[in-house]
Amino acid sequence: MTEIREEVEVESNGQIIKAVISEVFSQRQVYMAKEIKTGEIVALKKIRMDNEREGFPITAIREIKILKKLHHENVIKLKEIVTSPNGNKYKGGIYMVFEYMDHDLTGLADRPGMRLTVPQIKPVGVDADVQIDDLSRALMFSYVFYKIMWRWNKLMTENGQLKSIIKELKVPITTFIVEPFVPHDQEFYLSIVSERLGSTISFFDSGGIDIEENWDKVKTIFLSEACAPLIATLPLESLSGSLSNFQVYTALLKPHERIMALDLPHGGHLSHGYQVKFCF
Amino acid sequence: HGDLFWDDEELAWLLAREQHNPLCLQLECARREAVEWILKVSSHYSFSALTSLLAANYLDRFLFTFSSSSSNNKPWMTQLAAVACLSLAAKVEETHLPHLLDLQVEDCRYVFEAKTIKRMEMLVLSTLRWKMNPVTPLSFLDYITRRLGLLFSSDFLARSQA
Numbered sequence: 001m002t003e004i005r006e007e008v009e010v011e012s013n014g015q016i017i018k019a020v021i022s023e024v025f026s027q028r029q030v031y032m033a034k035e036i037k038t039g040e041i042v043a044l045k046k047i048r049m050d051n052e053r054e055g056f057p058i059t060a061i062r063e064i065k066i067l068k069k070l071h072h073e074n075v076i077k078l079k080e081i082v083t084s085p086n087g088n089k090y091k092g093g094i095y096m097v098f099e100y101m102d103h104d105l106t107g108l109a110d111r112p113g114m115r116l117t118v119p120q121i122k123p124v125g126v127d128a129d130v131q132i133d134d135l136s137r138a139l140m141f142s143y144v145f146y147k148i149m150w151r152w153n154k155l156m157t158e159n160g161q162l163k164s165i166i167k168e169l170k171v172p173i174t175t176f177i178v179e180p181f182v183p184h185d186q187e188f189y190l191s192i193v194s195e196r197l198g199s200t201i202s203f204f205d206s207g208g209i210d211i212e213e214n215w216d217k218v219k220t221i222f223l224s225e226a227c228a229p230l231i232a233t234l235p236l237e238s239l240s241g242s243l244s245n246f247q248v249y250t251a252l253l254k255p256h257e258r259i260m261a262l263d264l265p266h267g268g269h270l271s272h273g274y275q276v277k278f279c280f
Numbered sequence: 281h282g283d284l285f286w287d288d289e290e291l292a293w294l295l296a297r298e299q300h301n302p303l304c305l306q307l308e309c310a311r312r313e314a315v316e317w318i319l320k321v322s323s324h325y326s327f328s329a330l331t332s333l334l335a336a337n338y339l340d341r342f343l344f345t346f347s348s349s350s351s352n353n354k355p356w357m358t359q360l361a362a363v364a365c366l367s368l369a370a371k372v373e374e375t376h377l378p379h380l381l382d383l384q385v386e387d388c389r390y391v392f393e394a395k396t397i398k399r400m401e402m403l404v405l406s407t408l409r410w411k412m413n414p415v416t417p418l419s420f421l422d423y424i425t426r427r428l429g430l431l432f433s434s435d436f437l438a439r440s441q442a
Contacts, residue, residue, distance in 0.1 A: 049398075053379070053394045054380055054394065055364075055367055055380050055394055055397050055398040055401050056405065058377065061368065062371070062372070064410060064412070065372055083402075083406060094402070
């Protein structure tokens with residue numbers, strides 16, 4: 001499928017693993033690699049070290065921090081971080097090792113006549129149905145399918161696992177503390193406490209494809225006739241961007257874990273307010 | 281009243297993840313000096329309590345692992361490690377970061393170039409095996425205040441952290 005460009009050795013926990021690196025997206029420095037020992041195919045993403053003035057890039061640290069905290073079948077797994085020893089063109093390179101995915105959303109959107117089949121979408125539908133005992137979580141999951149596509153770079157394997165990968169955030173991030181769901185009459189409330197004023201809950205700078213702009217294309221791919229009944233049960237578009245985005249993120253977090261978002265001066269959005277209560 | 285959504289599992293999880301790293305005695309002195317410096321810089325820049333804790337945690341784990349493998353501990357090495365650990369902790373936790381050169385305030389005996397610090401950061405990261413979210417005393421404090429129903433009393437938490 002891809003041309004083999006180079007063999008490199010990467011070091012993992014002191015052990016050297018040989019990997020065949022072939023370029024998938026050269027401009028993004030993401031590679032397909034095969035571990036010689038186990039034969040496992042993985043994706044390597046090189047951490048960029050352009051700016052030496054501020055040391056190890058903060059964006060990479062935060063990306064790793066987020067990815068390590070997200071354990072969800074719909075979120076791509078950061079397997080480990082490896083370094084390549086000196087002596088070749090990848091000198092001192094640090095790579096994040098991900099599961100290998102066959103497609104990303106950009107590729108799917110560009111493929112004419114592309115339609116996903118029911119089995120490819122179904123795992124997401126199942127998610128919405130499980131864990132009914134925890135109403136709040138079930139509500140969360142029902143939004144995942146729709147909103148997980150917002151701005152997040154999508155990767156799709158042949159067997160129907162929807163994965164997403166968080167792109168590097170390029171600016172300082174503010175943290176929010178996610179408070180638990182508090183039953184209030186028949187509804188569930190969630191309060192978000194911003195640690196600093198002026199912060200928002202949004203990931204404007206993440207994702208490979210702008211879903212909002214490309215919604216027509218994306219809709220064609222995901223909402224084919226066969227899949228319509230599955231999708232129809234989800235409360236699509238009942239909420240606008242920031243609220244729905246937030247729901248996805250909370251669906252992926254445990255109570256009291258943190259969501260990081262952009263600061264107002266760096267592209268955050270005023271509409272997300274300061275101290276807020278979200279009502280479902 | 282406490283919130284029903286948490287139970288003992290979280291406490292068990294915290295306890296299970298907590299690590300103890302006894303440090304050899306000869307490094308104890310250099311370590312104390314470094315931690316005091318970290319605290320000074322943290323208060324200089326009004327870093328959060330968690331940032332200082334993380335920095336100290338990284339430093340302890342780094343020194344523990346590194347001292348067992350190498351015997352020559354020069355004073356500047358601990359200082360460099362402290363700078364790198366504080367820088368990393370701030371990157372993990374803080375919103376606004378001072379430049380690496382500006383980070384080295386409060387009576388630094390040595391001032392390191394950004395390039396040097398970066399290399400030390402990478403050494404620290406790989407030594408810590410990229411585990412940057414350890415359990416800290418604040419994790420317990422946080423848990424306990426919630427269990428005791430002090431959920432919305434952020435003042436209490438702030439005062440406790442101070």
